[in-house]
Amino acid sequence: MSRGGDRDACHGYKVRFINPATGGTPIPTIAAFIHRLLESFETGAYRSTDSTVFAVVEGHGQTKIGNHRIEWKPRDGFVVPSWHPVVHGCEKEATLFSFSDRAVQETLGLWRDARHLNGEVARASASTFSNCPPPRRFLWSEAARDRLAQPEPVVRDWYAHWAQEGLS
Numbered sequence: 581m582s583r584g585g586d587r588d589a590c591h592g593y594k595v596r597f598i599n600p601a602t603g604g605t606p607i608p609t610i611a612a613f614i615h616r617l618l619e620s621f622e623t624g625a626y627r628s629t630d631s632t633v634f635a636v637v638e639g640h641g642q643t644k645i646g647n648h649r650i651e652w653k654p655r656d657g658f659v660v661p662s663w664h665p666v667v668h669g670c671e672k673e674a675t676l677f678s679f680s681d682r683a684v685q686e687t688l689g690l691w692r693d694a695r696h697l698n699g700e701v702a703r704a705s706a707s708t709f710s711n712c713p714p715p716r717r718f719l720w721s722e723a724a725r726d727r728l729a730q731p732e733p734v735v736r737d738w739y740a741h742w743a744q745e746g747l748s
Contacts, residue, residue, distance in 0.1 A: 590626035590695050592617040592668070604683070611682040614675065615668070617641065622669035628693035630682035632660045639674025643667065665696060 587593055593616040597606050605611045611630070617623070617639070634643070636656045643650055644667040645660050652658065660666045668676070685691035694701055 587618065587621075589624045589697055591615055592621055592623060607683070608687075609681065609684040610679050611686075612677070612679045614677055617668055617670045617674045617676070619670070619672050623667055624698075625665040625667050625696035626693065627663050627665045627696075628682070629662050629691055630680040630685055631662045632666075632678050632680040632682075634658050634660065635677045637675040637677050639670055639672060641668060641670030641674045643669075 595614050597612040597614070598604070599606050614637075634657060636652045636654050638654055640651075640653045643652060643658060643660075644665075645658075646664045650658055682691055
């Protein structure tokens with residue numbers, strides 16, 4: 581990973597998983613990444629609108645999420661909620677896998693992030709899809725309106741039905 585370029589101040593080395601068949605994310609609504617943190621490295625504070633689930637692949641370290649600090653080791657998992665600043669650190673090399681709802685937020689033009697280096701916002705960015713047209717109003721057809729106006733169907737109590745039929 582380190583041969584691919586310079587280490588990012590807020591992520592270490594970070595690679596995005598891509599579906600080779602489509603060139604997009606592995607799942608249309610979920611983005612997935614692998615992070616490599618080198619020895620004695622601490623990231624700059626970073627926050628984004630996507631909620632991110634992390635799984636520790638290897639190494640030991642700590643993550644500060646807002647005002648909370650957690651220690652992690654291999655096979656641990658933790659979640660960074662939307663727009664909470666996060667800082668990762670480790671004494672020896674560590675690898676983290678992450679996935680988030682970033683893909684769907686980018687598609688909808690909602691994803692944002694901000695980097696905080698040396699106590700100041702170093703960069704704030706908008707979605708790469710910020711030029712998407714605004715959403716259009718959805719107009720219901722007459723048939724759809726009629727279906728919605730009908731009362732809900734009766735939900736059968738299947739256990740009672742099976743008991744009557746002798747299937748229980």
